[in-house]
Amino acid sequence: MNVDTAFMVALVLLLFSAMLTLIRLLLGPTIPDRAVALDSMTTTTAGAMVLYGVITKQAVFIDVALVYAILSYIATLYIARYLVKKKVGIA
Amino acid sequence: MNFMEFFWILQVLIGIGLLVSAIVAIRFKNLIMAVIAMAVFSLILSLEFYVLQAPDVAIAEAGVGACLTTAMYLLAIKNTTDEEVIE
Numbered sequence: 001m002n003v004d005t006a007f008m009v010a011l012v013l014l015l016f017s018a019m020l021t022l023i024r025l026l027l028g029p030t031i032p033d034r035a036v037a038l039d040s041m042t043t044t045t046a047g048a049m050v051l052y053g054v055i056t057k058q059a060v061f062i063d064v065a066l067v068y069a070i071l072s073y074i075a076t077l078y079i080a081r082y083l084v085k086k087k088v089g090i091a
Numbered sequence: 092m093n094f095m096e097f098f099w100i101l102q103v104l105i106g107i108g109l110l111v112s113a114i115v116a117i118r119f120k121n122l123i124m125a126v127i128a129m130a131v132f133s134l135i136l137s138l139e140f141y142v143l144q145a146p147d148v149a150i151a152e153a154g155v156g157a158c159l160t161t162a163m164y165l166l167a168i169k170n171t172t173d174e175e176v177i178e
Binding site for chain 1: 123
């Protein structure tokens with residue numbers, strides 16, 4: 001089994017798990033469930049971006065994963081601040 | 092698995108994700124759910140630019156789509172009256 005084939009199989013599995021979190025985001029009953037699903041999906045996709053950069057052997061692709069990880073963290077922070085201010089999901 | 096077959100699988104997965112997140116962003120009545128679905132849509136669109144060998148466009152799309160529009164939509168929703176449905 002080639003190393004590149006192993007990387008490709010890992011990348012397809014990562015994208016499949018991102019689709020599973022997309023299903024959870026689609027039918028999650030409450031809003032905090034969906035916010036956590038979004039956060040998990042962005043983390044999984046950042047890992048997939050790094051893996052794709054390793055497969056195509058181009059170092060520019062790693063920068064996209066870095067920028068996306070930082071900015072998705074800020075977006076999740078904004079959603080969490082909104083949910084705390086509106087008292088959603090707090091018993 | 093050669094590279095072209097793998098590229099085809101990747102394109103199909105990205106297309107399904109784009110379609111599902113766009114339908115969710117349009118059809119759902121909850122405003123926060125629509126904002127989260129728009130964030131997912133921009134994420135998958137950035138992944139599509141990334142796969143099509145344009146990393147600079149992917150960086151711009153990630154910066155605008157993930158951070159800026161999500162924050163702007165949430166600030167706008169926060170300043171409206173309490174008409175939105177919160178589960």
